[in-house]
Amino acid sequence: MNRSSDQYGEFYQRDRSVHPPAYAPDYKTSILRSPKNALISLQNSLSEITGPVFRQDELGPLDNDLILNYAKDGLPIGERIIVHGFVRDENGRPVKNSLVEVWQANAGGRYRHKKDQYLAPIDPNFGGCGRVLTDDNGYYFFRTIKPGPYPWRNRVNDWRPAHIHFSLSGDGFAQRLITQMYFEGDPLIATCPIVRSINNEEAVRTLIAPLDRHAFVQLDSMAYRFDIVLRGRRATLFENRIQGAK
Amino acid sequence: MMVNQLNYLKETASQTAGPYVHIGLAPHAAGFDIFENNFSNVLTTPATRGERIRIEGRVIDGSGTPLRDVLLEIWQANADGRYNHPADTQDKPLDDSFRGWGRACSDFESGLYTFETIKPGAVEGRHGRTMAPHINLWIVARGINIGLNTRIYFSDEAEANAKDPVLNLIEWEVRRKTLIAQREERDGEVVYRFDVRIQGNNETVFFDV
Numbered sequence: 001m002n003r004s005s006d007q008y009g010e011f012y013q014r015d016r017s018v019h020p021p022a023y024a025p026d027y028k029t030s031i032l033r034s035p036k037n038a039l040i041s042l043q044n045s046l047s048e049i050t051g052p053v054f055r056q057d058e059l060g061p062l063d064n065d066l067i068l069n070y071a072k073d074g075l076p077i078g079e080r081i082i083v084h085g086f087v088r089d090e091n092g093r094p095v096k097n098s099l100v101e102v103w104q105a106n107a108g109g110r111y112r113h114k115k116d117q118y119l120a121p122i123d124p125n126f127g128g129c130g131r132v133l134t135d136d137n138g139y140y141f142f143r144t145i146k147p148g149p150y151p152w153r154n155r156v157n158d159w160r161p162a163h164i165h166f167s168l169s170g171d172g173f174a175q176r177l178i179t180q181m182y183f184e185g186d187p188l189i190a191t192c193p194i195v196r197s198i199n200n201e202e203a204v205r206t207l208i209a210p211l212d213r214h215a216f217v218q219l220d221s222m223a224y225r226f227d228i229v230l231r232g233r234r235a236t237l238f239e240n241r242i243q244g245a246k
Numbered sequence: 247m248m249v250n251q252l253n254y255l256k257e258t259a260s261q262t263a264g265p266y267v268h269i270g271l272a273p274h275a276a277g278f279d280i281f282e283n284n285f286s287n288v289l290t291t292p293a294t295r296g297e298r299i300r301i302e303g304r305v306i307d308g309s310g311t312p313l314r315d316v317l318l319e320i321w322q323a324n325a326d327g328r329y330n331h332p333a334d335t336q337d338k339p340l341d342d343s344f345r346g347w348g349r350a351c352s353d354f355e356s357g358l359y360t361f362e363t364i365k366p367g368a369v370e371g372r373h374g375r376t377m378a379p380h381i382n383l384w385i386v387a388r389g390i391n392i393g394l395n396t397r398i399y400f401s402d403e404a405e406a407n408a409k410d411p412v413l414n415l416i417e418w419e420v421r422r423k424t425l426i427a428q429r430e431e432r433d434g435e436v437v438y439r440f441d442v443r444i445q446g447n448n449e450t451v452f453f454d455v
Contacts, residue, residue: 008333012254014454019260020391027262029389032308036445039454040416045371047382047397048455050331051321052347060282070280090254103270113266114277115315115354127280129270165263165270172333173321174455176393178386180261194262197391203259229255243335243370 009234010044010242011174012090020197027193028154044174046243049233051173054099056133063131066104066144070127077123078107078145082215082223083181087138087168090232094138098230099169102142103129109150109160118150143221149188161188161195168230175230183224184210260392267317267386268351275351287350289320289363293343296325296364299436301398301427304357305385308445312357316387319349320361320398327367327379336370365400365436371411378406378413385442395453398440402429416451424450 022034042048062069067076083102087095105111105128108120112128126145134140147162163180170176182189189195189208198204206229215223268275274284290298301320304312323329323346328338330346350359363381371377381398399407407413413422427438442450 011455015257016454018256018258022391022394024391027389027391030262030391031389032311033313033387033389033444034308034391035394035449035452036308037421037449037451039452041454042412042415043372044455045377045412046329046334046336046369047321047323047377047380050329050333052345053331058283063281070278088255090257092253092255101270103266111266111269112276112278113269115265127269127273127278129273129280131270131281165261165267167263167271172331173382173384174395176319176384177258177260178263178267178393179258180264197261198259200259203256206256206258207261228258231257232254242372 008049009236010049011172011231011233014231018200018203021199024197027197030197044242048174049172049242051171051175052169054097054133054169059131059133064142066126066128066130066142069130071125074125076106076126076145080143080221081146082141082143082217082221083164083209083226084139084141084215084223085225085227087134087140087228087230089230093232094134094136095170095230096134096136096138098134098138098171099131100134100140101129101131101167102164104144104147104164105150107145107148109148120148120150146183154193158193159188161186161192166228168228170230177230180207181226182208184208262388262391263317263386265315265388267315271317271349272351285349287348287359287361289344289346289348289361291343294364295341295344297436298362299365299438300360300362301381301438301440302358302360303440303442304359305352305387305442305444312352313387314352314354314357316352316359316385317349318359319347319384320363320381321384322346322363322381323366323369325364325367327369329369338367368406375411376409378403378410394444395455396442396450397425397453398438399426400429400438401426421451424448
């Protein structure tokens, strides 16, 4: 079997049962920002199975170190943590060279963003974003400060659990995914309308990163493990060619 | 009934990008400078082959209000209709100066987004059918729980559009026009206007790709 043609089959149909629906009224902003019509299903063509390719030399040496990449006159304040894991597809194969981009609030739950008005202070030594490419095993890691929870105007007393936003490029544009990682044991997870937009307990559980004691750096940093799964692709065992079916 | 489970993994669940998506994906828009090299809405370099075009528009919610916190990405073939990706083995030239991908944020005041790119060539579709020139568009924002996929086609490609296998899949002919960007010329510049209506009248067609 020719592995190279095999490598680029169409993606498995997205299993929408693991994802939140577009319309999730307890998350109020979704009410006016969700389509009324059904999505139109499309068989993959070249447009969907291909996607942007990124290079290591486009990233800077501190891009995956949020503790140092915005440090001006000292270190940021907060819990020092490492976040690491594997990006795989639904077949369990590593997703290599995937761009992983992350962003988050600081230790007090304040974002470095001109629209964030929360009264918790900005940390002058913390930016709150980073990025890394997965290696040949699909592995990534970055270092940061554990973000704090913060209040938001949904219901009047809604608070987001501590979380880190993740963006993944994958290998084809149809794998493009944005999600959020939560931290093991956070009691705010259970009541968050954004978390609850997912009507699937098992799917919610996969967004909660366990504490990973084996990856701690002694007397320095704790660690959390967050594995990510992107869509898998079908092997082209019999003719259903996306391209050049003659 | 007892059935052995296949051990495929499940895709990680999507979550909204939230209102501060710019911090991670476009820190300049959030108001600070951190990376040496930033990704942007300009896809071309002077070496890129093809007709320069600007795509601009707004993303509009169910009340008619533009989203001012939306982030958009496009993915497209080069001027000869080939994607810069190893899975594209069409017998057409690659353009090393064109990745084919870019990212834009809407303006916080006007809600307007823009891309500076080139007009893509036609790409081979399934079963050897040719697709009309198009750009793949992906939209995330606060209130959007999973990224919305759509396509931008061009108003001056009416003949190719009429034969496009994807447009023809939309059984409601009246909805096909929501995917056609309107060409205008402004001070010698070619501009395609593409507004996205997320909900309600003239709702844009979104795809489950």
